[in-house]
Amino acid sequence: MFPEVLTKGYTSFLNGRLPNERRKYETLGGGQDPDVLLIGCCDSRVAPEVIFDTGPGEIFTIRNVANIVPPFEDDDTGYHGTSSAIEFAVQALKVKHIVVMGHATCGGIKAAGYGADPLSPGNFIGRWVSLVEPAKTKLAATGDHKDKEDYLTRLEYAMIGQSLENLMTFGFVREAVEAGRLHLHGAHFGIATGELRIRDPKTGEFHSVVARDGQSLAPSALIQCAEA
Template structure:
C-alpha cells in the first residue's frame, strides 16, 4: 500500500525543486498577485485525462472543475449543495474567466454506466445514477438515432451529445448568459479521443466536432460568439 504513495512523494519533491527552489519561479507572482486564469475547464474525474497535462499548462493557467463525465447541471435556485455550479460561479463572477471549456473524452465510465444502466455496487447507492440523469437528453438521442451502433460507438456519440447538452445548461446560468451576450465569456465543447490521442472541438456552424489545431481561421473558430 505504501508504495502507491511513494511515487506521489517523489513527484512532490520534483515539483518542489522545480517551482519553489528556483528564485524566478512562477509561484512568486502567483502568490503575490493571486490567481488570474483566463480559462475554466470542466473535465471528467477519469485518471487518464488531465486537461493541464494535455494542454501543456502551468500552475495558474487553468481553473478546473472535475466531476463524473464532465457534466454541467442546469441553473437551479434551491437550497441544495451544488459543487459544480459553485465553482462555475466563482470562476466566472470572481475570477473573470474568459473561456469556459467543457473537456470531455471517449471511453468515459460515467457514459458507459448510463448506456448500460450498470447497477451501482457500493453501499452509497444512487449517487452516480442520479448524477448521470443530467446526461439523459444525450442518452435519449443515442437511443433514438443510433441504437444499432456498437457500444463503443454509442459511448462516443453519447459523450458528444452530452457535451452539447452541457453547453445548453451553461447558458441557463444568468451570469453566464449575460456575459455571453456582452461577449465577455465564450463557451467551447472539446472532446479528447483517448485511443487516437486527438482533441476535437464542437463547431456550432457545421454542428460537427473537428480537430483542434492552429489553422488559418483559428480566430474565427475560437472567438465565435456562442
Template sequence: MTRSDANVPDPVLDHLLAGYQRFRKIGWAPHRERWAALKEGQEPEVMVIACSDSRVDPTQIFDVDPGEIFVVRNVAALVPPFETTPGHHGVSAALEFAVQVLKVKEIMVLGHGMCGGCKAALTQAMHGTEPGRGGFIADWISLLDEARVPVAENYGTEGREAERAMELAAVRVSLENLMTFPCVNSKVKAGNLRLRGAFFPIADGILHLLDESTGEFVAQK
C-alpha cells in the same frame, strides 16, 4: 495512518512522494518567480470543466503553467442546469466563482473517449442501485437521460460508436446547461464570455473542438 503503521511500507505513498521530489526540482525551483506571483492571487482566463478520469488531465493536455486555467472535474464533465433547490451545488459554486469573481473569458467543457460515466448513462447499468453502491453515480448521470434517447435509438447501447455518440452528446448537454445560469447567459450574450466544447479521445491524443456553425467536432492538428 496510525502510529503502529508508521514503519509499514506504503508503495503508493512512496510513488507520490517521489513525484513530489521531482516537482520540487523541476516544477518549483526553476519557476520560483511564477509561484511567488501566485501568492497574490489567481487570474486565469479560462475555466475547464473536465472529467475526473485519471487519464484526462487538462493541465497536461494543454501544457499550461500553474494559475493559467481554473479546473473543475467530475464524473463525465457534467454541468447541471441552474437550480436553487436546497443542497450542495459544487459545480454551480465553482462556476459562479469563475464567472463572477475570477471573471474568466472562456469556459471549455472537455469530454473524452472511453468515459465510464457516459457508458453508464448509456447502458443505465447503475439504475436502481443504492447510494454508496452506485446510486450517487446513477443520480448524477441521470443528467444525460434525455440526451441518451436519440443515441440509443440511432446507435444502440453497446459498442464504441454508441459510446462515442454519448460522449459527444454529454458535452453538448453541459454547454446547454451552462446557458441556464443567468450570470453565464448574460455575459455570453454581451460578448464577455465564450463557451466552447472539446473532446479528447485518449487513444490518438488528438483534441477535437466543437464547430458552432456545423455542430460537429473537428480534429485539431
C-alpha cells in the same frame, strides 16, 4: 503511509519545477487570474494541464464524473459543487472562456448509456449520470441507440453539447455570453490517439484541430478556437 507516487512526485517538483518557476509561484501567492475555466472528467487519464501543456495559474479546473454541467437549480438547501465553481469562475475570476472537455471511453457516459449496477446504497454515480438522459433522448430522436457501433462516442459528443446548453441556464453565464465577455467551447480528447477535437457551435460536429491550414497548432492555442 502517504502514497509513494505522490511523495516521489513532490520531491521532483521541489528539485525541478519549483526552483525553475519560483517567481511565478511567488506571484500566484497573491491570487489567481486565469482566462479559462475547463470542465473535465475526473478520469485519471485526462489531465487538462498535461493535455494543454499549461502552467500553474493558467486554467481554473472543475473535474467530475463524465464532465457534466448540471442545469441551474434554484435550491438553497442542496450542495452544488460544480455550480458553485462555475459561479466563482464567471463572477469572481471573470474568465473569458469556458471549455467543456469530454473524452473517449468515459466510464460515466458508459454507465449512463448502457446502465450499471449501483456501487453503493447511495448510488451517487447513478443519480449523477442520470443528467445524461436529455442527451440520450436527443440521440434516440435521430434513430441512434446503444446497439449501434460507436454509440458511446456519439453520446460523449452529445453530452458535451448538453452541458453547454446547461451552462446557458445560469443567468450570469447567459448574460456574460450575450455581452460578448464569455465564450463557450466543446472539446473531446482521444486517450489512445492523443487527438483533440473541438465542437463546431453551428453544426454540433466535432473536428480535429491538430493541424489547420497546414499549420500545426500548440495545444494551448486550441482553447481560442470555435467560439460560441
